[in-house]
Amino acid sequence: MADAIGKNYQKIISEKQDIIRDEWLKRLKVALEYQKDILTEKELNKNLDGFMTLFLKTIRSEEKDLLSGKEWKELKEHLSQIIQKWASQGFSIRETLSFLLTFERVLFERIREELGKEERENLDEFTGLEELLTELEEFVAEQHVKNREEIIARQQREILELSTPVVTLWKGILAVPLIGTLDSARTQTVMETLLQKIVETGSEIAIIDITGVPAVDTQVAQHIIKTIDAARLMGADCIISGIRPQIAQTMVALGVTFDVVTKATLADAFSIALKRLGFEIKEDRREEK
């Protein structure tokens, strides 16, 4: 709830809008440590002008409660677009809020200057204006956090996709280098991509390399076993490689076993895979002399 803004305030703000705007731009640039390559001057000007116009519209509104008017909605919409852009460019919450905070400071200084001494002491009219601005600042803070959270969620999805590559080592041999902790969601992605690739390439052997998996507990082992079983059902054999000494020890201590061939390095696993497909690895000794 914000009461209508007093007529003399409206008058001051309307008449001095150009002065307010210029001063605001100056201070905002200082607050943002303004750099042209992140935000162009033209865009910043457009943002400020748009906000100024809609702000004036809002305070001139005939609504009893300013926060229920359509002008207020437009103002918030405009602000929301600005901060979404800023969030995607990596502005911090302090920088985002400075858009409004500098505006508030300039606005109040201007009003103080224009008002007479008696009027200055009359705080009633002042409250409405302050409430309006506080409301806007809360909105900006909330939107900013929401925007950042959206970015984080999107990046999480991207990491999930990026971190599960399936590579072809040889005709008929696939490798899945697992990196990071395995949870159910990731196992699902790994399983799906691996099985899909098995179908596409008709590969008979898949090497699952767990060098990049920091720890293997019973749950992680269970996830790996599921992947192995699914691949076996489709007719492809799995080989586990990249088991580090400490991991081998924990696995034995936990009683975890994989009922497929396990190897310490990817190289060993690859040579076994080649042998199974009927290839032979030979050293060329002619070079030695």
Place this chain on the structure above:
Amino acid sequence: MEHIPILKMGEYLLVSIQVDMHDQLAITLQNDLAEKIAKTGAKGVLIDISALDIVDSFIGRMLGNIASISKVLGAETVLVGMQPAVAITLVELGLSLKGMHTALNVEKGMQLLSRLTGKDQDYTSRKQ
């Protein structure tokens, strides 16, 4: 009544499941296959399920049963062409069909059958 055709190719029986499996059809297949193995004395059974994209726990168990029955009757079973989604479903259901032979496609399945039944030469070149 609906039947899934069982084709005899030399010493092997070939089953290709091209329709949606429902419970009765699976039971019929199990009966038919048992009869046929006993009658022909087949050494191996190849089941192609590449066209099957939905399984439930019952069908999964029936596939396991068929393999066990064939084994008792002296024939090896190879399951070929399982779809990724089907494999994931079976694993999530806890039916990893241990002890059942699998292969990627019919060709590789036939090679595996030859190896399992101790015949290394290609099945097609066998003279009757």
